[in-house]
Amino acid sequence: MAKKYLVKKEDQSKINNLIILGPSGSGKGTQAELLARKFNLKMLDGGEYLRKILSSKSKESKRVAEKMNKGNLAPTDIIRDWMKMQIFSRPISRVLIFSGQPRMLGEAKLALKWFQESGRGIPLVIFLKVSNREVLKRLEKRYICAKCKKVYTLDAPPKKFCKICGGKIIKRADDTPKLIKNRLAYFKIQVAQTLKFFKKKGILIEVNGEQSVVETHKEIVRKIGDYFKK
Numbered sequence: 001m002a003k004k005y006l007v008k009k010e011d012q013s014k015i016n017n018l019i020i021l022g023p024s025g026s027g028k029g030t031q032a033e034l035l036a037r038k039f040n041l042k043m044l045d046g047g048e049y050l051r052k053i054l055s056s057k058s059k060e061s062k063r064v065a066e067k068m069n070k071g072n073l074a075p076t077d078i079i080r081d082w083m084k085m086q087i088f089s090r091p092i093s094r095v096l097i098f099s100g101q102p103r104m105l106g107e108a109k110l111a112l113k114w115f116q117e118s119g120r121g122i123p124l125v126i127f128l129k130v131s132n133r134e135v136l137k138r139l140e141k142r143y144i145c146a147k148c149k150k151v152y153t154l155d156a157p158p159k160k161f162c163k164i165c166g167g168k169i170i171k172r173a174d175d176t177p178k179l180i181k182n183r184l185a186y187f188k189i190q191v192a193q194t195l196k197f198f199k200k201k202g203i204l205i206e207v208n209g210e211q212s213v214v215e216t217h218k219e220i221v222r223k224i225g226d227y228f229k230k
């Protein structure tokens with residue numbers, strides 16, 4: 001990147017807690033990671049947490065599996081409890097970035113309340129806009145490591161093993177075109193109200209997620225900078 005710090009130094013020290021939303025395949029995980037590194041934030045990924053539950057043998061695991069295997073979102077109470085725990089248990093000095101949550105209006109309202117009650121103040125919400133067509137195209141190429149969940153973008157099924165942990169690289173079970181379409185439709189319905197809510201609060205930043213990873217990151221950082229100028 002040409003300019004290393006698009007956000008001024010003094011703005012970096014007062015960066016809000018962040019929430020990044022977008023359909024699966026929008027690249028929110030990658031963008032969250034980049035922002036976490038740039039601003040020294042603690043990245044919290046609800047999807048990852050759910051996948052951890054799925055691979056466990058808890059009683060929750062079955063309940064989550066039933067929903068997610070239909071292409072639906074996970075039971076909301078699990079995500080809700082997890083978010084609350086993260087917001088309250090981490091030191092306030094540790095600024096957080098939530099990737100993919102809260103998605104539903106109820107969760108969003110609660111999360112905002114928790115952010116304030118915990119003394120963290122109001123978070124900023126970034127939404128990555130990506131068309132269904134682009135999502136389908138991207139997810140067709142998405143593979144993950146069965147062990148460490150690292151995401152790989154590949155044109156053909158992989159012949160090699162994960163370069164981080166040596167695990168097997170597989171297609172995610174919920175990454176079939178039919179389930180992706182279900183997920184997208186469900187996401188749109190759920191997230192529409194949530195975005196409206198954040199917009200009304202004046203804390204929503206919308207970004208074109210169809211650009212390259214670097215371009216998208218730049219737009220996010222620029223818009224965060226603009227927000228602080230207001």
Ligand SMILES: [Zn+2]
Nearest residue numbers: 145148162165
């Ligand atoms: Zn791996």
